[in-house]
Amino acid sequence: MFSLTVRDHVMIAHSFQGEVFGPAQRLHGATFVVDATFHRAELDADNIVVDIGLATVQLKEVLDAFNYRNLDELPEFKGVNTSTEFLARHIADRIAERIHDGKLGELARGIAEIEVTLRESHVAWAGYRRAL
Amino acid sequence: MFSLTVRDHVMIAHSFQGEVFGPAQRLHGATFVVDATFHRAELDADNIVVDIGLATVQLKEVLDAFNYRNLDELPEFKGVNTSTEFLARHIADRIAERIHDGKLGELARGIAEIEVTLRESHVAWAGYRRAL
Amino acid sequence: MFSLTVRDHVMIAHSFQGEVFGPAQRLHGATFVVDATFHRAELDADNIVVDIGLATVQLKEVLDAFNYRNLDELPEFKGVNTSTEFLARHIADRIAERIHDGKLGELARGIAEIEVTLRESHVAWAGYRRAL
Amino acid sequence: MFSLTVRDHVMIAHSFQGEVFGPAQRLHGATFVVDATFHRAELDADNIVVDIGLATVQLKEVLDAFNYRNLDELPEFKGVNTSTEFLARHIADRIAERIHDGKLGELARGIAEIEVTLRESHVAWAGYRRAL
Amino acid sequence: MFSLTVRDHVMIAHSFQGEVFGPAQRLHGATFVVDATFHRAELDADNIVVDIGLATVQLKEVLDAFNYRNLDELPEFKGVNTSTEFLARHIADRIAERIHDGKLGELARGIAEIEVTLRESHVAWAGYRRAL
Amino acid sequence: MFSLTVRDHVMIAHSFQGEVFGPAQRLHGATFVVDATFHRAELDADNIVVDIGLATVQLKEVLDAFNYRNLDELPEFKGVNTSTEFLARHIADRIAERIHDGKLGELARGIAEIEVTLRESHVAWAGYRRAL
Numbered sequence: 051m052f053s054l055t056v057r058d059h060v061m062i063a064h065s066f067q068g069e070v071f072g073p074a075q076r077l078h079g080a081t082f083v084v085d086a087t088f089h090r091a092e093l094d095a096d097n098i099v100v101d102i103g104l105a106t107v108q109l110k111e112v113l114d115a116f117n118y119r120n121l122d123e124l125p126e127f128k129g130v131n132t133s134t135e136f137l138a139r140h141i142a143d144r145i146a147e148r149i150h151d152g153k154l155g156e157l158a159r160g161i162a163e164i165e166v167t168l169r170e171s172h173v174a175w176a177g178y179r180r181a182l
Numbered sequence: 183m184f185s186l187t188v189r190d191h192v193m194i195a196h197s198f199q200g201e202v203f204g205p206a207q208r209l210h211g212a213t214f215v216v217d218a219t220f221h222r223a224e225l226d227a228d229n230i231v232v233d234i235g236l237a238t239v240q241l242k243e244v245l246d247a248f249n250y251r252n253l254d255e256l257p258e259f260k261g262v263n264t265s266t267e268f269l270a271r272h273i274a275d276r277i278a279e280r281i282h283d284g285k286l287g288e289l290a291r292g293i294a295e296i297e298v299t300l301r302e303s304h305v306a307w308a309g310y311r312r313a314l
Numbered sequence: 315m316f317s318l319t320v321r322d323h324v325m326i327a328h329s330f331q332g333e334v335f336g337p338a339q340r341l342h343g344a345t346f347v348v349d350a351t352f353h354r355a356e357l358d359a360d361n362i363v364v365d366i367g368l369a370t371v372q373l374k375e376v377l378d379a380f381n382y383r384n385l386d387e388l389p390e391f392k393g394v395n396t397s398t399e400f401l402a403r404h405i406a407d408r409i410a411e412r413i414h415d416g417k418l419g420e421l422a423r424g425i426a427e428i429e430v431t432l433r434e435s436h437v438a439w440a441g442y443r444r445a446l
Numbered sequence: 447m448f449s450l451t452v453r454d455h456v457m458i459a460h461s462f463q464g465e466v467f468g469p470a471q472r473l474h475g476a477t478f479v480v481d482a483t484f485h486r487a488e489l490d491a492d493n494i495v496v497d498i499g500l501a502t503v504q505l506k507e508v509l510d511a512f513n514y515r516n517l518d519e520l521p522e523f524k525g526v527n528t529s530t531e532f533l534a535r536h537i538a539d540r541i542a543e544r545i546h547d548g549k550l551g552e553l554a555r556g557i558a559e560i561e562v563t564l565r566e567s568h569v570a571w572a573g574y575r576r577a578l
Numbered sequence: 579m580f581s582l583t584v585r586d587h588v589m590i591a592h593s594f595q596g597e598v599f600g601p602a603q604r605l606h607g608a609t610f611v612v613d614a615t616f617h618r619a620e621l622d623a624d625n626i627v628v629d630i631g632l633a634t635v636q637l638k639e640v641l642d643a644f645n646y647r648n649l650d651e652l653p654e655f656k657g658v659n660t661s662t663e664f665l666a667r668h669i670a671d672r673i674a675e676r677i678h679d680g681k682l683g684e685l686a687r688g689i690a691e692i693e694v695t696l697r698e699s700h701v702a703w704a705g706y707r708r709a710l
Numbered sequence: 711m712f713s714l715t716v717r718d719h720v721m722i723a724h725s726f727q728g729e730v731f732g733p734a735q736r737l738h739g740a741t742f743v744v745d746a747t748f749h750r751a752e753l754d755a756d757n758i759v760v761d762i763g764l765a766t767v768q769l770k771e772v773l774d775a776f777n778y779r780n781l782d783e784l785p786e787f788k789g790v791n792t793s794t795e796f797l798a799r800h801i802a803d804r805i806a807e808r809i810h811d812g813k814l815g816e817l818a819r820g821i822a823e824i825e826v827t828l829r830e831s832h833v834a835w836a837g838y839r840r841a842l
Contacts, residue, residue: 051576052531057569059435063327063343063384068228070287072235073382079327079343083436096464097527102570103468118337120327131229135184155466171323172347172832173189174234180183191831195723195739195780200492202551204499205778211723211739215832250733252723263493267448303719304700304743305453306498312447315840316795321833332624334683336631360728361791366834367732395625399580419730436568437585438630444579455699459591459607459648469646475591475607479700514601516591567587568611596756598815600763659757663712701717702762708711 051162054099055087056106060113064121064132071131077122080170082137084113086145087165094157104154112144134168134176142166142178149182183294186231187219188238192245196253196264203263209254212302214269216245218277219297226289236286244276266300266308274298274310281314315426318363319351320370324377328385328396335395341386344434346401348377350409351429358421368418376408398432398440406430406442413446447558450495451483452502456509460517460528467527473518476566478533480509482541483561490553500550508540530564534574538562542578579690582627583615584634588641592649592660599659605650608698610665612641614673615693622685632682640672662696662704670694670706677710711822714759715747716766720773724781724792731791737782740830742797744773746805747825754817764814772804794828798838802826806842 063079086109088100116124121132130136142164149158167177195211218241220232248256253264262268274296281290299309327343350373352364380388385396394400406428413422431441459475482505484496512520517528526532538560545554563573591607614637616628644652649660658664670692677686695705723739746769748760776784781792790796802824809818827837 052535052572052574053563054531054572055570057436059437061338061342061344061435063341070228070230070233070235074325076382077327077384078325078382079345079384080325081343081345081435093529093531096466096529097532098466098529099531099572101466103466106569118340118342120341133225133228133230135186135225135231136229139184167185171325171345172321173238173323174187176184176186176231178184189832191833193734193738193740193831195737202492202494202497202499206721208778209723209780210721210778211741211780212721213739213741213831250736250738252737265489265492265494267450267489267495268493271448299449303721303741304717305502305719306451308448308450308495310448316799316836316838317827318795318836319834334624334626334629334631357793357795360730360793361796362730362793363795363836365730367730370833397621397624397626399582399621399627400625403580431581437634438583440580440582440627442580453700455701457602457606457608457699459605470589472646473591473648474589474646475609475648476589477607477609477699514604514606516605567589567609568585569587598756598758598761598763661753661756661758663714663753663759664757667712695713701766702715704712704714704759706712 051089051091052093052099053087053089054102054105055085056102056109057083057085058106058109058113059083060117062116062119062121066131068131082134082168082170084109084141085167088161089163089165090161094160096157100154100158100161108145108148108153112141134170135178138166138168138176138178142180146180146182183221183223184225184231185219185221186234186237187217188234188241189215189217190238190241190245191215192249194248194251194253198263200263214266214300214302216241216273217299220293221295221297222293226292228289232286232290232293240277240280240285244273266302267310270298270300270308270310274312278312278314315353315355316357316363317351317353318366318369319349320366320373321347321349322370322373322377323347324381326380326383326385330395332395346398346432346434348373348405349431350405352425353427353429354425358424360421364418364422364425372409372412372417376405398434399442402430402432402440402442406444410444410446447485447487448489448495449483449485450498450501451481452498452505453479453481454502454505454509455479456513458512458515458517462527464527478530478564478566480505480537481563482537484557485559485561486557490556492553496550496554496557504541504544504549508537530566530572531574534562534564534572538574538576542576545578579617579619580621580627581615581617582630582633583613584630584637585611585613586634586637586641587611588645590644590647590649594659596659610662610696610698612637612669613695616689617691617693618689622688624685628682628686628689636673636676636681640669662698663706666694666696666704666706670708674708674710711749711751712753712759713747713749714762714765715745716762716769717743717745718766718769718773719743720777722776722779722781726791728791742794742828742830744769744801745827748821749823749825750821754820756817760814760818760821768805768808768813772801794830794836795838798826798828798836802838802840806840809842
């Protein structure tokens, strides 16, 4: 199984609901360094998993939708705990849609799985992995 | 599949038995930077894999049992080669016990797998992954 | 010249005033991975720059004052652009006060300079260095 | 499942064929930081996955075959797009052969899978994982 | 003294002249992860060292002049050993020119020093620091 | 001013004397990831600070003198707190001697300063900088 990963980042504000979150119930923020990994069984006709340039552009567009935002105020995240692991799935799902739409190239339809990891600090990170 | 990772470290002395270990048969030491990863199929009611705060505290307690120690002198490691990979399993097993004991919260019982990675230098690391 | 560095992190929300900041004028957030470095010409009587344990505790206390906060709402940052470089000086100044107060130990008074670096992502960081 | 990883690097020149590669169609180069991971179900008689020393030497020998080379001129890569993911498989296959040849020790025959990751920059990497 | 750093990378081919370089006399290549640091005594009117956005764009433009190139074939590097440390100075000098030209903003003229570090692998890097 | 850095590591056991060290008074150990930096005003005739190959070999030889050792038992460290900062100076001094002996090449005599940093974990490191 082959894989290819590209990295970008996003800087957001948000707050959490629930006692388990302690001081993180207050409005605070985070830089998430985001790694998007593409898995497939065989390389495509160009001998790659997916074009790094296209993958980078598409990841950036997905992140731009909420970069420099307060997630508490975005309609799509209303009433939701935008935890690191939740955001990992959100990003993976948006990338999957773009692959289905052909935005990562026709050959990218051969991708089998997507994995997204968000590093919130040097001591904590979370991820989500799904089939395409 | 979701995952969440927390990081801590431990500084120990030990020695190895067996020619394959060369100079590492002498009493020496290591800093292990320890990553504990929790995997589960679905997020819990708080939209998380496990509480980062609880996970961090429990990992630290597991490591405190042998932090700043000479492993050769601890009864539980008597006559054992405390290799990086062996210690990864040891730590994963201790964390699994704590999940079963409810120390990572009731909702943590939904965790499916635990993975522990010990980085012994910038050029070598080892890990162990098990079902809960 | 000797140096010793300890690392911690802080997660905050804030916004900036000024066209130069573009989308960062909106309320957003950041994780700052904070490195505090202590410089001195000679080691103290214990053969160290400063006790790592004390340095770690004091750095954490300095950061706790605004961890998980919206900086725009803290009186001390009212009307100020809390840029990464500005926060680096703020933290360095708070640590310097604590050294003068003896909170890093009597021997820490021999420290000559303090340097604080805040990493806001994998591609940008800022710092401030001052005499004690 | 246990794992052990060793890291080395290689510095090569190459070019790509195909419009998708844009400016990378020109002769350029890369440093690949190479991580070779060995997976196995149980530790061997020495309580390890594989000897770190042997693994390091064998990885280095595999990389030496094309270190400081222009891959476009090596017969084995003639007419091939030596993408990061392709090279990951190439290296994994060479290591697998060496395990079969006993060069990582007799006990290394118990290794179940090999995974090779090549980091081409701080924002992109690729890998390949195969059974032994 | 304040500092701000932005990071980018460049992928080039080149070769060296001189026995000291051993196998690096052959045409090979490198990824250089490039950190450009700006130092100044006081923050500007916006409370920053320099705008991160502008700094990032200007660094990228400087690198684009030789990204995905064989340095041996570029007129400006003819007959020169394009060592990591030499390239660090080259990049620092190009950035300095752009500051003097006002491309990093009028306020950037207050920058006192520029420092450029090129990481060629996980075990070697080089840098150059100069006054503006 | 130019700089060049090479990285290696060492794994040792030791203990500390003095209440300030708390649990580190017990025999424990550490991996030190060691960065040796060479500074000089102008590049040499080969357009470099120092040969990376020679620098790497000499750093390794300096570290081999106490790699995989219990520092408490080495005559040269008898009765000394072998703190991270102390070891940084020890290594810098040994490298300086080797430069004076010509072991880093005749041209290395132009080196102005040496800086050694020892990373003992992901959250603490220490260093020493001296003139040649």
